[in-house]
Amino acid sequence: MFKLLSSVLLLVFVSSILLSSNGVHGGSVTQTNKTLVINFNPNNMMWTAQQLRNKGVITNIAPYCTQNGNPPMICNLPTMPACDSIRLYGMSAIGIGTVSFSYPFNCTVIA
Numbered sequence: 001m002f003k004l005l006s007s008v009l010l011l012v013f014v015s016s017i018l019l020s021s022n023g024v025h026g027g028s029v030t031q032t033n034k035t036l037v038i039n040f041n042p043n044n045m046m047w048t049a050q051q052l053r054n055k056g057v058i059t060n061i062a063p064y065c066t067q068n069g070n071p072p073m074i075c076n077l078p079t080m081p082a083c084d085s086i087r088l089y090g091m092s093a094i095g096i097g098t099v100s101f102s103y104p105f106n107c108t109v110i111a
């Protein structure tokens with residue numbers, strides 16, 4: 001009985017590691033003036049961080065983004081800073097593992 005339980009727990013542990021190492025696939029980002037539209041897959045995500053990055057400098061954009069977990073995420077920013085990538089970090093709605101979405105994107109600066 002103990003071996004069976006240990007085997008099941010090991011399988012669950014390995015599966016969670018594999019799921020958590022997977023990132024978000026098939027994403028895209030578009031910019032219209034001060035609005036970013038971010039598409040991601042899988043659906044039903046709980047994002048804990050939404051960031052613009054520019055040469056390692058992080059700008060938190062979470063307060064300006066929709067947070068319903070389904071794509072697209074729409075971010076209406078007061079100003080558009082320079083950026084070279086977008087990063088989202090969170091977990092799936094079923095709560096297994098964490099995922100990271102990093103997408104190379106050059107923002108068009110708008111004051």
